Amino acid sequence: VQVVEAIEALRIARHQLPGRVGLVPTMGALHAGHRSLVKQAQAENDSVITTIFVNPTQFGPEEDLSNYPHDLSSDLDIFRDAGVDLVFVPDRFSIYPPGYQTYIEVEDVSQGLEGAYREGHFRGVATIVAKLFNLIQPDVAYFGQKDAQQVVVIRQMVRDLNFPLDIAVCPTVREPDGLAMSSRNAYLKPAERIAASVLHRALNAAASAYEGGQRNPKMLREIMHDVLQAESLARVEYVSVADAKTLRELEASSEEPALLSLAVRIGEARLIDNMLLPLSLNELGGATTVLGQVS
Numbered sequence: 001v002q003v004v005e006a007i008e009a010l011r012i013a014r015h016q017l018p019g020r021v022g023l024v025p026t027m028g029a030l031h032a033g034h035r036s037l038v039k040q041a042q043a044e045n046d047s048v049i050t051t052i053f054v055n056p057t058q059f060g061p062e063e064d065l066s067n068y069p070h071d072l073s074s075d076l077d078i079f080r081d082a083g084v085d086l087v088f089v090p091d092r093f094s095i096y097p098p099g100y101q102t103y104i105e106v107e108d109v110s111q112g113l114e115g116a117y118r119e120g121h122f123r124g125v126a127t128i129v130a131k132l133f134n135l136i137q138p139d140v141a142y143f144g145q146k147d148a149q150q151v152v153v154i155r156q157m158v159r160d161l162n163f164p165l166d167i168a169v170c171p172t173v174r175e176p177d178g179l180a181m182s183s184r185n186a187y188l189k190p191a192e193r194i195a196a197s198v199l200h201r202a203l204n205a206a207a208s209a210y211e212g213g214q215r216n217p218k219m220l221r222e223i224m225h226d227v228l229q230a231e232s233l234a235r236v237e238y239v240s241v242a243d244a245k246t247l248r249e250l251e252a253s254s255e256e257p258a259l260l261s262l263a264v265r266i267g268e269a270r271l272i273d274n275m276l277l278p279l280s281l282n283e284l285g286g287a288t289t290v291l292g293q294v295s
């Protein structure tokens, strides 16, 4: 694996890579979710580039930028063992040099869900992703369904700004008890880690009600709330049943595809998770076909 830090070195190394190039952007603190993105990128491309950059502009002033988990040497080992061709590890000042002043705002789809609780988050995400697309010029970029709204925001940006690439979405990788893998799970103390399976249990409860014929979005939200409320360590931020293409909250029954999503604080961790309905959409490629797609 070739590891580059400087933008000029990146440009040179990128142009030496043969064929179709897949990009997997990450913030490091790698886990099996990240590895699954790399695997899918390798299966579909000739070369794979990953990035490790904890992007300061997507963190709010009260958020966890300064204690975000990091272990660069173990991350590089993981990417080397996975057979990644090139890893870009820029420092903050090469990405945002003094005097930096250009940001990307994706309007409507950034407003709800995460956007309502994390002001400026998607402005930071869209900006760094656009910069990585310009620097790396991949043929296809891979993102996790775990961050479903991020996929919708990036897809909108790619359409609006005519980026010449495809977006692929990989299924959420989970721990045996259903907890979605996340770098932030490292913040959980043992009792909190056990409690954290409540997110997946809440999504599952709504999904089984749906499979049993429940199509009323208000009822589905209530089912998720009830499961979450039974867990005393969980503090709910939002519970949503939205149109998977537009992320507009569903009011009437029976529209699909739908996205169940939630954000919950447990101890120091803020955890998110989601599930698509019908459930078959959570399998390989399903999210790619619906999240953020224009109808």
Ligand code: AMP
Binding pocket: 025, 026, 027, 028, 032, 033, 034, 036, 037, 142, 143, 144, 145, 146, 147, 170, 171, 172, 173, 174, 180, 181, 182, 183
């Ligand atoms: P992060 O390092 O948290 O910014 O994540 C980098 C990429 O990995 C994003 O596209 C995430 O959606 C994706 N990702 C994070 N956790 C998971 C997971 N449990 N399963 C699949 N993809 C994930």
